[in-house]
Amino acid sequence: MGLLAAxxxxxPLPQNHGLSADTGTPMCDPGKYRxxxxxxxxxxxxxxDIAYPVRVLSQFIQSPCQIHYDTSVRVLRYLKGHPDQGIFLRADSDLLLYAYCDSD
Structure with missing residues (x-):
């Protein structure tokens, strides 16, 4: 994406983002956003941790505007600043899920 120096x-998403379908100018290449x-x-x-912002941005897949693309680039900049967060899935793990519940 050319964001090495970003x-x-x-x-990932500014508070009170105010994104809507009719905000901003339409993109000339919506395939890039998709x-x-x-x-x-x-x-x-x-x-x-990026599930909510990506869900919000995926609502504008039909007719994205430049502000939507800029916000999606913001998500990439967030990922660049926090590379150590997330779920690490090892190739040699047994993929068992252990859960505990404290029911009172």
């Missing part, structure tokens, strides 16, 4: 951010959102949707499997 400055990382602390949160591919990026598709990759971010796949990444939410191991990065649940």
């Amino acid at each position: 400055k990382p951010v602390d949160n 591919r990026l959102i598709g990759r971010l949707l796949y990444l939410t499997l191991i990065r649940p």
Whole structure:
């Protein structure tokens, strides 16, 4: 994406973002936005911390505007600043889930 020199951010989505379908100018190449959102949707499997922003941004897949693309790039900048968060899935793990419940 050409974001190696981009400055990382602390949160993936600004508070009170105000994104809507009719905000901003329409993108001339919506395929670029769709591919990026598709990759971010796949990444939410191991990065649940970006699930909400990606869900919000995926609502605009039909007719994305430039502000939507800029916000999706913000999610990438967040990922750049927090590479150590997420779920690590090892290839040699047994993939068993252990859960505990304290019922009173």
